[in-house]
């Protein structure tokens with residue numbers, strides 16, 4: 001190629017790059033230009049004074065309304081910073097190494113980085129994939145991307161339109177520290193469509209729906225199933241005391257729920273009797289539910305709790321004991337059919353079954369599909385994740401098998417699928433310790449000797 005032509009090509013390239021840089025950085029470039037112009041025109045104290053005034057105005061904003069400052073200034077500024085100095089800087093080398101680029105006829109095709117948003121603990125990066133590329137290709141190299149961009153974890157989420165995906169880079173584990181028991185709410189604030197029992201990864205409250213659903217909590221031993229159960233009971237306590245909610249506790253392990261036995265006996269029912277008492281309780285619930293269904297038929301389709309017909313939460317601490325491990329076949333069959341009746345018909349008449357279980361396998365609990373809402377705490381094997389949360393949940397980032405078995409870090413941590421989105425959300429239940437349970441019992445039974453109750 002003649003020398004002149006090479007020179008011309010390089011000049012054109014440099015001009016294009018400069019134009020792209022100016023367009024991409026229009027805001028900082030404009031601000032610097034105006035400040036420079038002020039300096040040249042009126043002397044350098046002027047831009048310094050303007051800057052000082054801007055800093056003063058921002059400081060006042062922080063003091064007056066920190067939230068809106070973070071939303072409108074701090075987060076966008078941080079997102080810009082991370083776009084330029086983290087993602088754009090390392091975009092090409094990391095994607096090439098992870099195998100997400102394509103070379104065709106000597107030309108390299110690179111997926112484009114569209115936008116970056118910063119949250120308190122994670123960044124969301126909108127990516128335009130190469131034509132013909134699917135999100136799976138990104139899911140497979142999520143670990144490479146995490147290491148490449150210095151994140152602890154990367155999740156791949158659906159984008160705003162076909163061909164685009166959000167990459168969620170988790171910078172810091174917001175759930176690494178145990179969450180103490182939440183305050184007992186006021187009765188007026190308890191909403192059975194979403195009782196607050198912990199935190200989501202983005203810092204917002206984790207609300208568990210009880211009205212019109214049943215909940216399965218799956219987790220290996222020590223995963224913290226008890227904290228989900230007790231946080232739920234704690235959130236319901238004011239309505240229990242007011243007679244609008246009853247908790248019927250079935251406690252084959254005689255560990256977790258026995259702490260609140262006095263509370264359940266006063267504001268619901270309790271059984272830990274392996275010789276048939278627990279099954280009788282389930283059958284009584286199923287019978288009452290049938291009677292309710294008959295009464296409500298053709299009268300009402302939505303349930304509102306009343307003193308006559310309280311909302312009943314049936315808590316079963318270890319489902320598998322009733323449906324699989326119980327030595328007596330007859331009791332197993334009766335328990336299974338009562339549970340099937342309750343879960344298949346109880347939703348619309350004010351019954352909610354919350355079942356906990358250690359083993360998520362199908363052989364152990366074939367009622368699993370009757371629980372519309374499921375929580376996967378720490379699980380022993382990766383295949384169990386999809387068994388609990390549904391197909392594809394693990395591919396979408398529900399790594400319940402990787403939750404730490406150290407209680408401080410991992411107990412009560414889990415994944416849920418919320419109604420609004422197929423993507424699993426990481427959550428942590430608040431930890432209701434023995435003293436908190438005693439205080440709850442004391443609140444419900446002030447006349448009782450608390451040590452005796454617990």
Ligand SMILES: Nc1ncnc2c1ncn2[C@@H]1O[C@H](COP(=O)(O)OP(=O)(O)OP(=O)(O)O)[C@@H](O)[C@H]1O
Nearest residue numbers: 178221222223224225226227407411412429430431
């Ligand atoms: N949400 C939580 N936050 C912090 N620590 C917790 C939390 N939940 C439980 N723990 C700790 O983990 C331990 C085990 O929890 P828990 O007994 O609830 O597990 P589990 O899943 O019910 O186990 P198992 O099936 O063996 O009864 C508790 O003793 C407590 O120290």
